[in-house]
Amino acid sequence: MKKRLKREIPFHLMLLLPMLFLAVFSFAPLFGILMAFQDYMPAKGILQSRWVGLENFDFIFSLPSSRQIFANTIIISLGKLAAGIIVPVFFALLLNEIRVIAFKRTVQTIVYLPHFLSWVVLANVVSSILGFDGPINSLIQSTGHDPILFLGSNVWFRPVIILSDCWKEFGYGSIIYLSALTSIDPGLYESASLDGASRLQKIFYITLPMLVPTIVLMMALNLGNILNAGFDQIFNLYNPLVYETGDIIDTYVYRIGLIDMQYSLATAAGLIKSVIGFVLIMSSNLVSRKLVSRSIF
Amino acid sequence: MKVLWKKGIAAMLALLMACGAGGCTDSGELSTDTTSSAGSSAEDDAWIAAATDPLTPYPETVTVTFGKEAGRNFSALAGTEWENHNDDDNAMYDIIGGFLNIDIQIDFVGNGGDDYNKKVAMAIADGNIPDVMKVSDYSTLKQLVESDMVEDLTQAFEDCATDRIRDIYDSFDGRCLESGKIDGKLYGIPATNIFNGQELLWLRKDWLDKLNLEEPETMEDIEYILQQFVEQDPGNNGEGKTIGLVVNTGIAGAYGAQFQLNNIFTHYGAAPGQWIEKDGEVVYGSVQPEMKEALTVLRDWYAKGLIDPQVAVRTNDDRIAVVASGQCGAFFGAWWSCNSPASDAWALDNSVEWVPCVVPVGEDGKVTVIEQNPSMGYLVVRKGFEHPEVAVKLVSLQYDYMRRSDYVQSDVEKAYIAGDVACDFLGNCDFNNALVLCYENIRDILDGKSPEDATAFEYGVAASCQKYVDAIDAGQLPDKTDWSNYYGRMIGTRLAAEVPYNKISPVFYSSTDTMKLRWGSLQKMESEMLLRIVMNEDPIDSFDSFVEEWYASGGDTITEEVSAEVAK
Numbered sequence: 001m002k003k004r005l006k007r008e009i010p011f012h013l014m015l016l017l018p019m020l021f022l023a024v025f026s027f028a029p030l031f032g033i034l035m036a037f038q039d040y041m042p043a044k045g046i047l048q049s050r051w052v053g054l055e056n057f058d059f060i061f062s063l064p065s066s067r068q069i070f071a072n073t074i075i076i077s078l079g080k081l082a083a084g085i086i087v088p089v090f091f092a093l094l095l096n097e098i099r100v101i102a103f104k105r106t107v108q109t110i111v112y113l114p115h116f117l118s119w120v121v122l123a124n125v126v127s128s129i130l131g132f133d134g135p136i137n138s139l140i141q142s143t144g145h146d147p148i149l150f151l152g153s154n155v156w157f158r159p160v161i162i163l164s165d166c167w168k169e170f171g172y173g174s175i176i177y178l179s180a181l182t183s184i185d186p187g188l189y190e191s192a193s194l195d196g197a198s199r200l201q202k203i204f205y206i207t208l209p210m211l212v213p214t215i216v217l218m219m220a221l222n223l224g225n226i227l228n229a230g231f232d233q234i235f236n237l238y239n240p241l242v243y244e245t246g247d248i249i250d251t252y253v254y255r256i257g258l259i260d261m262q263y264s265l266a267t268a269a270g271l272i273k274s275v276i277g278f279v280l281i282m283s284s285n286l287v288s289r290k291l292v293s294r295s296i297f
Numbered sequence: 298m299k300v301l302w303k304k305g306i307a308a309m310l311a312l313l314m315a316c317g318a319g320g321c322t323d324s325g326e327l328s329t330d331t332t333s334s335a336g337s338s339a340e341d342d343a344w345i346a347a348a349t350d351p352l353t354p355y356p357e358t359v360t361v362t363f364g365k366e367a368g369r370n371f372s373a374l375a376g377t378e379w380e381n382h383n384d385d386d387n388a389m390y391d392i393i394g395g396f397l398n399i400d401i402q403i404d405f406v407g408n409g410g411d412d413y414n415k416k417v418a419m420a421i422a423d424g425n426i427p428d429v430m431k432v433s434d435y436s437t438l439k440q441l442v443e444s445d446m447v448e449d450l451t452q453a454f455e456d457c458a459t460d461r462i463r464d465i466y467d468s469f470d471g472r473c474l475e476s477g478k479i480d481g482k483l484y485g486i487p488a489t490n491i492f493n494g495q496e497l498l499w500l501r502k503d504w505l506d507k508l509n510l511e512e513p514e515t516m517e518d519i520e521y522i523l524q525q526f527v528e529q530d531p532g533n534n535g536e537g538k539t540i541g542l543v544v545n546t547g548i549a550g551a552y553g554a555q556f557q558l559n560n561i562f563t564h565y566g567a568a569p570g571q572w573i574e575k576d577g578e579v580v581y582g583s584v585q586p587e588m589k590e591a592l593t594v595l596r597d598w599y600a601k602g603l604i605d606p607q608v609a610v611r612t613n614d615d616r617i618a619v620v621a622s623g624q625c626g627a628f629f630g631a632w633w634s635c636n637s638p639a640s641d642a643w644a645l646d647n648s649v650e651w652v653p654c655v656v657p658v659g660e661d662g663k664v665t666v667i668e669q670n671p672s673m674g675y676l677v678v679r680k681g682f683e684h685p686e687v688a689v690k691l692v693s694l695q696y697d698y699m700r701r702s703d704y705v706q707s708d709v710e711k712a713y714i715a716g717d718v719a720c721d722f723l724g725n726c727d728f729n730n731a732l733v734l735c736y737e738n739i740r741d742i743l744d745g746k747s748p749e750d751a752t753a754f755e756y757g758v759a760a761s762c763q764k765y766v767d768a769i770d771a772g773q774l775p776d777k778t779d780w781s782n783y784y785g786r787m788i789g790t791r792l793a794a795e796v797p798y799n800k801i802s803p804v805f806y807s808s809t810d811t812m813k814l815r816w817g818s819l820q821k822m823e824s825e826m827l828l829r830i831v832m833n834e835d836p837i838d839s840f841d842s843f844v845e846e847w848y849a850s851g852g853d854t855i856t857e858e859v860s861a862e863v864a865k
Contacts, residue, residue: 041440045424063818064850124612132607152609152832239546240824241609241832247821256817265814 036268056268065247072158073248076229079162081222085215087170092177093203108178111171123236126164127151157242165233180214181207213292220288221296224281227273249273348686349456351693354398359684362402363722364417364430366409382717389720392699397690404430421446428682429691431488431722433674435476435807438485441677448678451483453686461697465489468729473671476806485675486692488724491731493553493631494793495655495666496560499639501626502650504531516564516594516657523603523627532623540625541603543616548595548827550583552669555630556616558595563665563801564657565590569827571667572805572859579804579860583823584844584852592840595831609828621645632732632789640781647774653789655796665799670806676723688722696726700752736790743787758782809858815851822847 031046036056038049060066091111098104114122128134130150137147150156188206197205231250238246253269256262289295343356367384374380382388384406394401404427405420407413414433420426421437426446432438441447466474469489477485498513500522505512508529513519523541525531530539545556550570552559562569567590568582575585582588598604605611605625619625621641628638632653643649655664676692678685728734735758738751742759743766765783768775775783808816826843829835848856 041444045422059814064846065818065821127610127612131610149607149610152607239609240821240828241834243821243825252817252821255821256814262813262817 032267033271035264036271038264040264040267052264056264057272060265060269060272065243065252068244069247069249069252072245073227073229073250076158076161076234076246076248077226079158080165080230081219081226083162083166084169084173084222085219087166088173089177089211089215091170092174092181093207095174095178096181096207097199097203108171108174111174113171114168115172117168119230119232119236122164122168123233126160126237130160151237152239152241154242154245157238157246161230161234161237161246164237165230176218177211177214180211184210213294216288216292217294217296220281220284223284224277226280227276348684351457351459351462351690352396352698354396355684356398358398358400359687360400360402361429361684361687362404362427364404364413364420364427365406365722366413366431366724367406379717384720387717387720389717393691393694396694397687399687426677426679428679429676429688429722431674431676431724432485435672435675436813438477438675438677439479439807442479442484446680447484448680448682448685449482449484450486450678450685450689453678453689454483454486457686457689457693459693459697462693462726465696465726465728469671473729476670476672477675485677486688486723487672488674488676489726489729490669490671490673491725491727492729492733492793493633493669494732494790495664495796495798496552496557496629496631497634497653497789497792498560498627498629498656499634499651499653501526501532501623502652503648504626505652506650507531512652512654513656514658516561519657520598520603523598524601526626527602532626534624538624540605540619542598542627542629543605543611543619543625544608544831545613545616546609546611546828547824548831550823550827552667553631555613555634556628558591558629559667560629560657560664561595562588562591563667564659565594567591568667568801568803570823571801571803572863573801574804574863579856579863581847581852581856581859582803584847589837589840592827592830593837596833596837599831600833604831609832617641623649632785632793635785635789636781639784640777643780644777651784653792655792655798659799661799663797663799665801667801668803670803671729672806673724691721692723692726695721695723701750732790733794736786736794739786740791758786762787804863805859807862809855809862811851811854811858815855819847819850819852819855822850 034046035049037051037053038046039052039055040046040049095104095108098107130136132147132149136150141147148156150160184207188210189202192202192206227249229248229250231248231254234246234248235251235254238251249269253266256265285295285297340356347353347355365384371383371387374382379388385403390401393399405416407416410433413431414437417426417430417432417437420430421441421444424446426441432441438447466487466489473487473489474483477483477487498519500512504510504526505522508525508531510522510525511518513522527539527541530536532539543556544558545551545554547554547557548569549558549562551557559569565587567585567587569588571582572579573582574580595604599606599608605619607615611619616628617638620628620638623642623646628634634653635651639651643651658664676688678688734750735755738748738755739759739762741748742751742756743762761779761782765775765779768779822843826835826840830837830840
């Protein structure tokens with residue numbers, strides 16, 4: 001026992017710094033949650049501001065557009081969640097079948113790139129591509145149809161958001177599946193080949209089942225983020241015309257909270273998000289443990 | 298080394314002052330916390346003189362900490378002898394500090410707008426604000442007064458504002474200085490927001506000439522011209538590629554901004570985004586029936602293809618780009634639109650000519666202009682600061698003494714040239730009609746006269762305009778800056794001086810309690826409605842349901858609150 005402790009001390013020391021980081025940047029600010037239950041005035045501070053109970057929460061749910069923004073948030077995030085799993089898995093499977101290493105590496109690097117660009121930049125790219133003079137509308141016009149204002153249309157806005165997010169992140173998202181693929185025992189493939197399995201059969205009967213635990217785990221992790229539909233992306237792409245389908249909790253909170261300096265409301269909205277996220281991540285973790293006996297904690 | 302030395306002195310002074318403060322009299326009286334020999338009456342007199350006269354320096358160096366909006370782009374000074382100037386240390390501070398005998402310490406600097414406001418909010422949240430800082434709106438001022446964090450400056454203003462500074466505030470008919478008062482006491486020295494002239498419709502003169510079109514006057518004229526621009530394609534953009542009128546996504550309601558259609562709304566008697574008095578009652582302009590008339594015309598223009606079909610999705614950079622690239626030859630903007638996008642278009646193609654028009658005129662031949670909020674923020678002084686009058690002294694020094702032509706001496710001139718003149722703490726303090734006065738002086742200087750109240754700045758602009766005229770006379774290509782100055786001052790602001798206009802004076806620019814909570818969602822409804830109706834996404838009658846919903850979602854309470862505030 002003592003020996004074990006001695007052996008592990010360096011590891012605990014290594015953990016110290018991250019724990020300190022957590023304490024300073026994650027635990028200490030928890031104190032600020034109090035603002036959600038106050039009529040917070042910066043000049044008075046947290047200790048002196050008036051307590052209002054659940055008034056801020058009442059207010060948020062009574063807003064004329066609160067149903068709309070919650071619905072938008074959830075629909076967009078679910079779309080992103082689905083696309084963010086299906087596409088990277090599919091891509092990882094395809095990449096896994098490539099035998100020319102140089103080509104594989106090149107493709108992998110290229111698809112990572114957009115992940116490292118900010119939405120402020122990419123929003124310009126997206127709106128140029130979708131603009132009236134962009135390639136997509138040129139194509140539509142050349143077939144004799146009227147151009148479509150993608151970013152100003154309530155039909156197209158959500159698909160554009162989901163697909164462009166998927167385009168940005170799928171390369172990066174596939175890393176974890178690629179690494180999971182490398183850990184599959186090659187013996188399985190060899191014996192399948194001996195039994196005469198085709199490539200597709202090997203994918204369906206070996207690769208995919210072996211990937212399921214990772215997929216479920218990733219889904220569980222991402223469920224916690226269901227109310228984060230992507231502020232910087234939407235903020236840089238939306239406009240009043242698509243508030244109906246594109247205004248999400250974060251953009252709304254930004255407009256009422258930071259611009260109008262309503263700190264209490266912004267905190268309350270953030271707290272609602274965190275609570276829902278917490279419940280989701282706990283329950284999906286439980287499900288993941290029951291189903292595939294893998295869990296985060 | 299020099300900085301260290303300065304800091305040492307400052308620290309010692311602060312220490313000495315702290316010791317002296319123990320013997321200080323109760324608040325309300327003038328502080329006379331000299332560093333030693335509290336009984337010396339000559340020294341007392343010197344402190345009293347400094348505290349009660351606009352320009353008298355302090356007998357000993359006083360350290361003042363500031364919160365400051367970043368004033369200028371110092372990187373433009375690279376390669377000059379001022380290249381090491383920055384927001385913490387520059388020629389302007391040396392001049393001011395030397396003149397009043399104060400040591401200027403900058404607590405925080407933020408870029409104008411959100412960045413600076415956040416820093417102010419943080420300082421307030423900490424309960425630790427600098428001795429003097431600017432706050433950007435009335436609600437912050439009110440908040441500071443309610444939490445008893447700032448000094449009453451009524452007496453300081455009485456003592457330390459020069460006559461010219463008083464005249465400046467008087468030129469706003471009291472609207473400006475009043476806004477810095479709460480319960481009759483002056484807590485914030487307002488930064489003035491001068492009249493920016495009418496909003497102008499900038500048209501491509503070369504296109505008008507090519508199509509043999511006259512400059513417009515009425516709504517019908519504008520519509521005809523836009524139609525000709527779009528159909529005849531005078532800029533050779535290719536069929537269907539010319540945009541009629543490029544418009545801001547917000548449509549209207551922001552004043553002094555570009556690409557807004559305010560003139561068209563006021564033409565029909567509407568005042569979008571403003572609290573106005575109508576038939577003796579305070580009402581919100583955007584929910585009045587006059588809006589509907591203007592919107593009916595605009596949606597018709599949109600349907601005819603006269604308004605940019607991509608209005609909803611363009612960023613401001615996009616809008617500037619379509620004008621600069623010659624894809625669009627018509628936009629609304631104040632006189633300063635000469636810089637961007639007008640001069641951008643000219644720089645790309647020197648055959649571009651612009652003409653700003655004051656349109657659409659009503660039956661009386663005038664356009665109607667909505668007056669802006671006369672105050673652009675307030676200078677406040679921390680409660681308990683020993684020398685509250687320093688804020689007023691700074692204003693008197695910078696906006697009266699140093700602007701007078703007889704002060705234009707080498708140091709200030711140098712500072713002006715180096716651009717450090719933008720390193721002030723208030724933002725601006727100038728006559729409401731400063732733009733017209735400025736135009737008249739520049740015009741007179743160009744005519745070879747020397748107007749007595751002309752400033753160094755005006756001489757500078759006049760010289761630039763002269764260079765433009767000389768270049769044109771000599772058949773040469775003028776410099777872009779000279780081009781902009783000439784178009785802006787001699788063509789743009791001339792219209793403000795010479796073309797009469799009607800005014801709508803909003804009665805309320807601030808915020809109320811319910812507004813703090815509800816305004817965000819009401820604004821959302823409003824911007825959605827404006828854009829959807831103009832773009833023919835919704836029928837015009839949806840305006841009526843917007844009005845109903847607006848009142849039901851808190852608009853009625855807010856209207857009551859605003860009426861009550863105005864009645865005060």
